[in-house]
Amino acid sequence: xxxxxxxxxxxxxxxxxxxxxxxxxxxxxxxxxxxxxxxxxxxxxxxxxxxxxxxxxxxxxxxxxxxxxxxxxxxxxxxxxxxxxxxxxxxxxxxxxxxxxxxxxxxxxxxxxx
Amino acid sequence: xxxxxxxxxxxxxxxxxxxxxxxxxxxxxxxxxxxxxxxxxxxxxxxxxxxxxxxxxxxxxxxxxxxxxxxxxxxxxxxxxxxxxxxxxxxxxxxxxxxxxxxxxxxxxxxxx
Numbered sequence: 352x353x354x355x356x357x358x359x360x361x362x363x364x365x366x367x368x369x370x371x372x373x374x375x376x377x378x379x380x381x382x383x384x385x386x387x388x389x390x391x392x393x394x395x396x397x398x399x400x401x402x403x404x405x406x407x408x409x410x411x412x413x414x415x416x417x418x419x420x421x422x423x424x425x426x427x428x429x430x431x432x433x434x435x436x437x438x439x440x441x442x443x444x445x446x447x448x449x450x451x452x453x454x455x456x457x458x459x460x461x462x463x464x465x
Numbered sequence: 466x467x468x469x470x471x472x473x474x475x476x477x478x479x480x481x482x483x484x485x486x487x488x489x490x491x492x493x494x495x496x497x498x499x500x501x502x503x504x505x506x507x508x509x510x511x512x513x514x515x516x517x518x519x520x521x522x523x524x525x526x527x528x529x530x531x532x533x534x535x536x537x538x539x540x541x542x543x544x545x546x547x548x549x550x551x552x553x554x555x556x557x558x559x560x561x562x563x564x565x566x567x568x569x570x571x572x573x574x575x576x577x578x
Contacts, residue, residue, distance in 0.1 A: 357508075384565070393469070393554055393568030394509075407564045441508060443566070451496050451516055454558075454566060456509040 354378055355444050357457035364432050364464050372427045372460045374442030383425040384454070385417060386441040394441055400425055429462075437464045467492045467559055471569035478545055479577050486540040486572045488555035493533050496558040500529050500540050503552045503571070512553075513540070517560075545576045 354377035364370050376383050382401045386394035396409035400419035414430040423444070429436055439461050443454040468491045478484055488498070497516045501509040513522045513529040515538070521530040528541040538555055552573045556566040 355508075386566075386568075391570070393556075393570045394566075396565035396567070399564055409565060439506070443509075451558075453511055453514045454499065455511060456501070458508040461506065 355442060355455050355457035357440075357442050357460050359460060360458065361461045362463070364462065366432055366434060366464055368432050369428065369430045370432060370462065372429075372440050372442075372462070374425045374427070374444075374457060376423045376425070376442075376444035377455050380444035380446050380455070381423050382445045382447060383419055383423065384443045384445075385425070385427045386443065387411075388439040388441060388459070390438075397427065432464045434464050437462060467495075467557060467567045469555060469557060469567050469569040471553075471555060471572050473572060474570065475573040475575075477575040477577060480545060480547060482545050482576075483541070483543050484545055484574075486542070486553050486555075486574070488538040488540070488569055490536045490538075490557050490567070492559075493536055494560040495533065496560050498529075498531055498538050498555060498557050499566070500527075500538075501554045501556065503554060505552075509554065542574075545574075547576045547578045550574055550576050 356375045384399040385397040388394040399407040403419045416428045419425045439459045441459045442457045445454045446452045472487045500512040515531040526543040552571040554571045556568045
C-alpha cells in the first residue's frame with residue numbers, strides 16, 4: 352500500500368454541477384499528477400503540479416483545474432460536469448520535477464455523473 | 466505524440482505457466498518505463514521501474530526488460546498464480562516538457578486454478 356490517499360472514494364454528481372477531489376501525497380514527494388481513467392482504458396494525463404505550480408497539462412479543457420498546497424497535497428476541480436466525466440480519477444505522487452523516480456498512485460475516486 | 470500499445474488485450478492461462486506481456490511505444494525519448502498492476506475498480510500498484518539507461522529489472526517472480534531503441538518492453542511472470550489475476554499496465558515517462566506518464570490500455574490477465 353502506498354502513502355498516497357484520495358478522498359472521497361466514490362461520488363455521484365448531477366450534470367452541470369462542480370466537484371472537488373482531494374489527494375495527499377506520499378511523505379517526501381513534492382510532485383503530484385492527476386489522471387482520468389475511463390472504463391477499460393489506460394489512465395489519461397490531466398495535469399501535474401510541482402511546488403504549487405502547474406508544470407504540465409494534458410488535453411483537458413479549462414474546466415478541469417487544480418491546486419497544490421504548501422504541504423504538497425492537491426485538489427482537482429471539475430466545473431460544469433458532463434456525463435463523459437464519469438471515470439476513475441487517480442492521483443500520483445513522486446519526488447522531484449524532472450524525476451526519474453517511481454510514481455505512486457492512490458486508490459482513486461470513482462466519479463459518476465448522472 | 467507518444468503512443469503505447471499493449472498486446473494481448475486479454476490473456477487466460479492455467480496456474481503455473483510462465484507468461485510474457487508485451488508493451489510497445491512510438492517515441493524512444495523516454496525517462497523511464499513503469500509496469501503497474503490494477504485490480505478491478507482499484508488504484509495502480511507499481512511493480513517495476515526501468516530507467517531509460519537500463520535493460521531490465523527483477524522483483525521476485527517478475528522480470529521486466531526494456532529495448533529503448535526498438536520501443537519495446539516485456540513483463541515476464543514466472544510460475545503464475547491465481548492471485549496474479551489483474552490488469553497489467555505499462556507507462557512511459559516522457560522526456561519532454563509535459564513530464565507525463567503515457568499509458569497503454571492494459572492486458573487483462575486471468576490465471577485459472
